[in-house]
Amino acid sequence: MLTALLGEKVFSTIHYTREELKNLRRKRTIFLCPHCSSELNLRIGNQNVPHFAHQSQFLCELGKQHESPRHLLTKQLLYERLREHFTEVKVEYYVKEIQQIADVYVKTDTKKIAIEIQCSSIPIPDILSRTRGYQSKNFTPFWMLTQPVTEKQKGLLQLPSFQQAFIRYSPHLHHFLLHFSPEDRSFTIFTHLIPVSVSAFISAAPVRIPIEQFTLPLSIPHPTVNHPYLLKNWNQFRMKWIYNKLHYNKAKDDLFLREVYREGDTFLYLPLFVGMPVFPHGIHFMNHAVEWQYYLWKDCMKKDTFFSEEKVVEVLKRRMDRGFLEFRTLPFVCGDQLLKELVKSYLSLLKDMQVVRRMDGGQYQLSRPWNCPDNFSGFEKHQHDFFPKWKHILKKV
Ligand SMILES: [Zn+2]
Structure with missing residues (x-):
């Protein structure tokens, strides 16, 4: 304190x-x-x-509430910086009506901002209830993650679910994570996050903002993002995920594998349009893109000659209700039609790649039936036909 x-x-x-x-x-x-x-x-x-x-x-x-030295230092640094801009800044500001203590409180021209610094993990429902508490008294909560973030390799983050809860969305940064390091006295923003497994995310080159440039509302410089760089490795991650699943999961304990085998599909030779990155909402599924797109393919595309967007949404909803698929908890990303938006983006990607045709009246149809290759050279031929189209589309994303 x-x-x-x-x-x-x-x-x-x-x-x-x-x-x-x-x-x-x-x-x-x-x-x-x-x-x-x-x-x-x-x-x-x-x-x-x-x-x-x-x-x-x-x-x-x-x-x-045990406060680490990093927590205390963060409070002090933020206080000192914000004092240069605003007259009303307080540390450990007690909001009596809701019995919550904001680490730092700032009154700007338009807002009362309650800054919450998170150096340690707390249950996500606590984040939600504290957020609602502040909002009920017209405070704008500003959550700051200061817990160290693991970068497994350049451009690849390992985020436990607690840290994922801090992901936000903006149209020009896509999904991003804001992090503050009191030791470096700077913010780091990891932008254009794309999940490649339950907890691994690829990100664009991070943007750094030294505390001397920090103010509220936070203004973030437009990063120059090289998309092809980000997506270059997508297929590599997709294959890695498939191999890991084959190696470490037993079909009898794995809902997804069991379904693939029962259907008679060869897991290694699934069509490449099953498991594509879908922007920007694909991040919401905790399951890998191969999983949810496979269910969609199996329940809709393979079975029905024609299918509508509504049907696809319904199929995925049913899979979620039955526990096959799950959304991540991203409390700071709003949206009430996420599943619908996600399906729309995926179908439009499939249409651009000529995997499906859109008929008059809004129905879709698979352009040509999928014949599962029975050996690797058959699959290589599919890759050879598919990748040029894919690269072209992803470049536009
Ligand atoms: Zn006391």
């Missing part, structure tokens, strides 16, 4: 130098917790941001 009560007044360590604080401590000044009124210790080390700590942390709600 950076704030305490000194008599009747709110006292914040960030307004004082280490020396001034040490003086106060020498004089045995008494600081009380604004929440539980118990006496606090003033800690002034050489490394960490000076802060208050409960003598017995378990008796107080505030004391229980």
Whole structure:
């Protein structure tokens, strides 16, 4: 904690130098917790941001929230930066009616912004309920992820579901993740995220914003994104996913594999239009693109001569209800027609690639029936016919 009560007044360590604080401590000044009124210790080390700590942390709600040195440092850095722009900035701002404490509070010309800094994982429902709490009192919550993000290799992020919950969407950045590193004193934005498995995402070259350039509302420079670079490896990831599934999953325990085998399809030789990246909403399925597009293909395209967009939506909905498919929890990405939009984008991709034809009246039909190759050279021929079209389309995305 950076704030305490000194008599009747709110006292914040960030307004004082280490020396001034040490003086106060020498004089045995008494600081009380604004929440539980118990006496606090003033800690002034050489490394960490000076802060208050409960003598017995378990008796107080505030004391229980363990704050790492990174959390304290982030609060201080944000406070100092925002103070240069706004007159009303506070740390640990208590909103009494909803009993929530914003890490940093800022009043801009138009908004009351409550900044929440997340250095550690909390349950996603807590994020949602705190968000609703702020909104009910006309605060705009601004969630900031400061927990370290793992970049497995250049342009490939490994994001646990907690970090995925911080993904946002904007038309020019597509799906993106905003991250703050107090050590580097800078924000990093990973843009154009495309999932390649449940938790791995490819991203465009990250955009960095030093804290000296940070203000609210956050303005993000337009990144120059080289799409073909992003998508160059898509098929490689698709094949890797297929091989992993073959190696590590047993058909008897795997809903998807069981279905593929029962249908008599050769998993390795599925048509390449099953498992394509779909922009921008494909990210919503937690299942790999091969999975949901396979179900769609099996339940609709293979079976029916004609199928409509509505039918495809219905088929996927049914698969979701039965537990075959699942959406990710992305609380900061809004949209009430996501599944419909997703189906529309996929069908239009298939149409552009001449996999399907769109008939008058809006029905679709497979351009030619799919004959599963019975050996690798048959599949190579399919690749040879398919890739030139695919590359052309993806370049336009
Ligand atoms: Zn307390």
